[in-house]
Amino acid sequence: MTNLTNMTMVEALKGLENKDFTSVEITQAHIDAMQSARHLNAYITETPEIALKQAAASDAKRAKGDVGLLEGIPVAIKDLFCTKGVQTTAGSHILEGFTPHYESSVTTNMFADGAVMLGKVNLDEFAMGSANTTSYYGNVINPWKRNNGDDADLAPGGSSGGSAAAVSARIAMAATGTDTGGSIRQPAAFCGITGIKPTYGRCSRWGIVAFSSSLDQAGAFARNVEDSALLLQSMAGFDPKDSTSADLPVPDFVAGLKGDIKGLKIGIPKEYRVDGMPKEIEDIWQKGIDWLKDAGAEIVDVSLPHTKYALPTYYIIAPAECSSNLARYDGVKFGLRVEGKDLTESYELTRASGFGDEVKRRIMIGTYALSSGYYDAYYIKAQKVRRLISNDFMEAYKKCDVLLTPTAPSAAFALGENEDDPIKMYLNDVFTVPASLAGLPGMSVPAGVDSLGLPLGLQIIGRPWDEENVLRVGHAIEKSANFKQMPQFIEKIAA
Amino acid sequence: MAQLIKGKTGDWEIVIGMEIHAQVIAKSKLFSGSATAFGAEQNTQVSMVDAAMPGMLPVLNKHCVEQAIKTGLGLNAVINETSIFARKNYFYPDLPQGYQISQFEDPIVGLGKIEIDLPDGTVKEIGITRLHLEQDAGKSVHDQHPTKSYVDLNRSGCALMEIVSEPDIRGPEEAAAYINKIRMILRYLETCNGNMDEGSMRADVNVSVRHPGDELGTRAEIKNVNSVKAMQQAIDFEVARQIEIIESGGSVVQETRLWDPVKMETRSMRSKEEAHDYRYFPDPDLLPLTLEEGLIERLRAELPELPDQKKHRFMSEYGLSLYDSTILIAERSRAEYYETVANDNDAKLAANWVINELLGALNKDEKKLEDSPISAAQLGGLIALITDNTISGKIAKDVFAEMYTSGKSADVIVEEKGLKQVTDTGAIEAIIDQVIADNPDNVTAYRSGKDKLFGFFVGQVMKLSEGKANPAMVNDLLKKKL
Numbered sequence: 001m002t003n004l005t006n007m008t009m010v011e012a013l014k015g016l017e018n019k020d021f022t023s024v025e026i027t028q029a030h031i032d033a034m035q036s037a038r039h040l041n042a043y044i045t046e047t048p049e050i051a052l053k054q055a056a057a058s059d060a061k062r063a064k065g066d067v068g069l070l071e072g073i074p075v076a077i078k079d080l081f082c083t084k085g086v087q088t089t090a091g092s093h094i095l096e097g098f099t100p101h102y103e104s105s106v107t108t109n110m111f112a113d114g115a116v117m118l119g120k121v122n123l124d125e126f127a128m129g130s131a132n133t134t135s136y137y138g139n140v141i142n143p144w145k146r147n148n149g150d151d152a153d154l155a156p157g158g159s160s161g162g163s164a165a166a167v168s169a170r171i172a173m174a175a176t177g178t179d180t181g182g183s184i185r186q187p188a189a190f191c192g193i194t195g196i197k198p199t200y201g202r203c204s205r206w207g208i209v210a211f212s213s214s215l216d217q218a219g220a221f222a223r224n225v226e227d228s229a230l231l232l233q234s235m236a237g238f239d240p241k242d243s244t245s246a247d248l249p250v251p252d253f254v255a256g257l258k259g260d261i262k263g264l265k266i267g268i269p270k271e272y273r274v275d276g277m278p279k280e281i282e283d284i285w286q287k288g289i290d291w292l293k294d295a296g297a298e299i300v301d302v303s304l305p306h307t308k309y310a311l312p313t314y315y316i317i318a319p320a321e322c323s324s325n326l327a328r329y330d331g332v333k334f335g336l337r338v339e340g341k342d343l344t345e346s347y348e349l350t351r352a353s354g355f356g357d358e359v360k361r362r363i364m365i366g367t368y369a370l371s372s373g374y375y376d377a378y379y380i381k382a383q384k385v386r387r388l389i390s391n392d393f394m395e396a397y398k399k400c401d402v403l404l405t406p407t408a409p410s411a412a413f414a415l416g417e418n419e420d421d422p423i424k425m426y427l428n429d430v431f432t433v434p435a436s437l438a439g440l441p442g443m444s445v446p447a448g449v450d451s452l453g454l455p456l457g458l459q460i461i462g463r464p465w466d467e468e469n470v471l472r473v474g475h476a477i478e479k480s481a482n483f484k485q486m487p488q489f490i491e492k493i494a495a
Numbered sequence: 496m497a498q499l500i501k502g503k504t505g506d507w508e509i510v511i512g513m514e515i516h517a518q519v520i521a522k523s524k525l526f527s528g529s530a531t532a533f534g535a536e537q538n539t540q541v542s543m544v545d546a547a548m549p550g551m552l553p554v555l556n557k558h559c560v561e562q563a564i565k566t567g568l569g570l571n572a573v574i575n576e577t578s579i580f581a582r583k584n585y586f587y588p589d590l591p592q593g594y595q596i597s598q599f600e601d602p603i604v605g606l607g608k609i610e611i612d613l614p615d616g617t618v619k620e621i622g623i624t625r626l627h628l629e630q631d632a633g634k635s636v637h638d639q640h641p642t643k644s645y646v647d648l649n650r651s652g653c654a655l656m657e658i659v660s661e662p663d664i665r666g667p668e669e670a671a672a673y674i675n676k677i678r679m680i681l682r683y684l685e686t687c688n689g690n691m692d693e694g695s696m697r698a699d700v701n702v703s704v705r706h707p708g709d710e711l712g713t714r715a716e717i718k719n720v721n722s723v724k725a726m727q728q729a730i731d732f733e734v735a736r737q738i739e740i741i742e743s744g745g746s747v748v749q750e751t752r753l754w755d756p757v758k759m760e761t762r763s764m765r766s767k768e769e770a771h772d773y774r775y776f777p778d779p780d781l782l783p784l785t786l787e788e789g790l791i792e793r794l795r796a797e798l799p800e801l802p803d804q805k806k807h808r809f810m811s812e813y814g815l816s817l818y819d820s821t822i823l824i825a826e827r828s829r830a831e832y833y834e835t836v837a838n839d840n841d842a843k844l845a846a847n848w849v850i851n852e853l854l855g856a857l858n859k860d861e862k863k864l865e866d867s868p869i870s871a872a873q874l875g876g877l878i879a880l881i882t883d884n885t886i887s888g889k890i891a892k893d894v895f896a897e898m899y900t901s902g903k904s905a906d907v908i909v910e911e912k913g914l915k916q917v918t919d920t921g922a923i924e925a926i927i928d929q930v931i932a933d934n935p936d937n938v939t940a941y942r943s944g945k946d947k948l949f950g951f952f953v954g955q956v957m958k959l960s961e962g963k964a965n966p967a968m969v970n971d972l973l974k975k976k977l
Contacts, residue, residue: 081550082548082549082550088549090549095549098549100548100549100550101543101548102543102548102550104550205550205552206550206551206552207550207551208550209549209550210549210550210780212779213778213779213780214779240554241552241554242552242554243552243553243554243555243780243781243782244779244780244781244782320776321779323584323774324582324584324593324594324774324776326593327584327586327592327593327594328547328549328591328592328593330586330588330593332588332591332646333546333547333548333591334548334549343588347586367774370584370774370775370776371772371774372772372774375774375775375776379776
């Protein structure tokens with residue numbers, strides 16, 4: 001393990017500026033690391049040639065004094081972002097071999113800022129899952145191991161499991177993700193890194209394969225808060241090609257980290273103390289509260305009374321939208337086609353073989369929820385509850401500036417666990433889904449480890465468009481937690 | 496005027512409601528920047544959005560919104576400040592997204608009404624239920640390969656306005672008058688070109704029958720009527736079919752039926768049970784459409800005079816009959832032509848010349864007004880020559896024919912051919928004297944009481960003057976001399 005892969009982005013940018021190394025050198029170091037980490041299955045498509053070309057171009061650009069925000073930084077792109085000329089699968093068989101003729105707005109922004117693409121990282125199929133076990137391209141293995149010697153492979157969380165695993169395993173300096181109900185925050189927590197989902201509308205959805213349009217939001221994975229702020233800075237911004245993108249200026253997130261949190265009011269929602277929550281989660285939450293209090297923040301008890309309805313609401317709205325969003329995968333225009341004896345049979349065979357079980361399950365749930373006779377009872381009711389959940393947050397923000405909660409109800413679980421019952425899997429997102437429904441910015445920051453040595457994350461949820469306070473509080477937790485543990489995978493290689 | 500059908504069980508009333516799909520005149524599509532020109536090579540006007548590539552998002556074309564508002568105003572309808580785009584979900588190869596973006600519960604235009612002009616000279620009001628914006632689908636092409644179908648996405652995503660009427664239409668004549676009036680309004684507003692043969696205007700017709708005063712009967716929706724004539728034929732067939740079913744003890748099934756213009760019949764396409772469940776829901780890729788303040792008023796101020804307003808004005812301002820006014824306002828260009836002709840001229844005379852001579856001649860040659868060899872100013876010039884007695888009405892017809900073939904103006908022709916009317920008393924008297932001298936027998940007969948012979952003398956004088964003598968002066972002078 002060379003230190004070229006163990007730096008933060010900010011450190012790497014400084015080193016590049018000081019000519020300690022070149023982007024080609026850092027990029028090559030990552031490409032080498034990727035090869036020794038293939039068993040993690042973090043990447044679906046590695047793009048070393050593109051990466052080295054971009055890195056060389058970046059070095060040349062830098063030599064001319066043209067330095068972008070991410071100049072020369074090798075990153076991984078979740079395989080849900082369309083990348084021009086590079087296969088984009090969404091983790092699905094149905095898009096195997098699909099090569100877009102266009103570049104997503106977010107990656108366009110990043111490449112304009114000098115980012116170098118190492119490859120496309122694995123994810124749950126169409127971002128539907130919480131363990132990265134629904135990918136057609138195989139599950140991703142969490143670089144962390146339990147310290148009890150059981151050697152079980154653990155789930156990296158999902159849906160952005162490849163992104164989280166890659167950043168954690170030091171085979172990407174940072175990564176893009178998308179978060180629909182927790183798909184950035186939960187894997188960040190499971191892999192011991194930071195992940196931020198900004199306010200819905202902060203990043204353009206143009207060119208991101210859609211799962212649930214009213215919930216999907218791009219965000220950033222990195223190994224610390226400052227890097228997250230930097231990557232998000234590059235990704236964010238108004239895009240006239242996305243009607244739901246917000247025409248608002250993007251604040252300087254990195255500069256925003258400088259302020260302290262004295263006097264900031266931190267809300268602790270009582271409904272997040274769920275029955276059966278492991279004591280270790282409760283303890284880490286209490287630690288977080290104490291750290292913030294010590295840093296000068298004021299702790300306020302708040303109530304989000306409709307929290308318990310968030311998961312069922314989410315599991316109506318997201319499937320409903322996905323049932324429609326995924327209708328375009330019909331074998332007619334692109335992607336997989338399985339010919340049948342007539343049109344209907346071709347549709348059936350294509351979609352039966354192209355989609356995995358979880359995707360099919362959600363398409364069926366969503367189709368049912370939108371069907372005539374059920375629409376009012378399910379979809380409309382879910383929309384009403386969504387509004388109530390949103391109102392809960394707005395009510396709470398009258399008393400506080402941000403909320404602090406655990407990110408997930410457990411540390412990373414072993415692969416195969418929670419697979420027997422979809423509901424058990426869905427419960428992973430119990431703390432992340434409410435903020436998604438309300439479109440709020442949320443971030444997970446590693447806060448400590450459990451008794452098995454696995455990372456635990458704390459979640460900060462902010463007001464709409466207030467990523468700055470979310471990042472600032474995350475930064476405060478980061479300083480106090482002083483999280484230095486590394487995944488065993490890295491320690492093994494280092495040794 | 497409601498048309499009743501005599502049946503075995505009494506009179507039947509026809510009840511029709513119509514859904515008209517009108518393609519919006521716009522340079523680009525409803526949610527993408529692709530061009531919309533008709534007749535372009537297949538699949539050359541398709542963007543990534545129109546082809547529903549992964550991750551593509553719709554962005555609303557504001558011009559199409561303005562076109563819909565204008566049309567709504569032209570239908571005297573309520574414009575909704577907020578409307579919502581919804582997805583209508585169904586699978587078909589020419590529908591790349593697997594859903595059509597349409598409007599369902601909250602359309603951009605609500606209740607309205609228009610007047611239709613019936614052949615018996617009466618006017619009837621037809622209610623408009625709503626108008627909404629939606630995407631058109633692409634086109635499936637089935638005749639290019641023995642076993643395969645092709646898809647042309649040029650039309651995919653073009654903006655359509657669906658105009659839904661109340662079930663106020665009572666028969667094929669009213670249906671024709673309704674669709675003609677809608678087309679006229681759209682053309683006046685330049686929001687749709689109304690060409691049914693190009694498919695830029697299409698109608699689905701909901702037909703049912705009932706005994707007058709009864710509740711509405713079960714309706715059938717007829718698709719694939721591509722002309723006004725086909726629509727009338729389809730209605731006639733469908734009405735007869737439904738009456739036959741009910742009178743022989745059966746009941747009409749609610750279903751979609753397809754008009755077959757070759758076999759001249761409607762046949763079942765899909766029943767209510769097979770009907771799609773479209774699973775409408777608000778499109779999460781688009782925010783609710785909220786109109787900016789003042790937009791409706793600005794568009795209202797920009798509206799041209801609409802057909803019915805023009806019709807009423809022609810009747811009051813020019814004293815024209817309802818019949819003539821209705822003909823003259825049928826197209827905006829025709830009304831403008833007429834008004835140029837009528838400028839400084841006798842308005843009724845102008846109407847006669849435009850309707851009977853010009854439109855008659857153009858119609859015979861299957862020419863459009865835009866291709867008329869006679870400009871409005873030239874026709875006005877001809878009428879001015881009649882009014883100031885330079886030429887007679889009869890000579891004017893010859894001059895008109897000459898103008899129509901040569902494109903020359905009336906005064907040039909009159910000058911060149913020496914057609915100027917003779918109004919010199921002496922000259923006319925000389926001709927009359929000649930005629931009297933040449934026809935002594937008839938003079939005697941006339942003077943002995945055969946009054947009818949007066950016409951003979953007029954004819955002779957006109958003949959000798961080569962039609963140029965002023966007819967009124969000929970009358971006066973002949974009476975004196977005889």
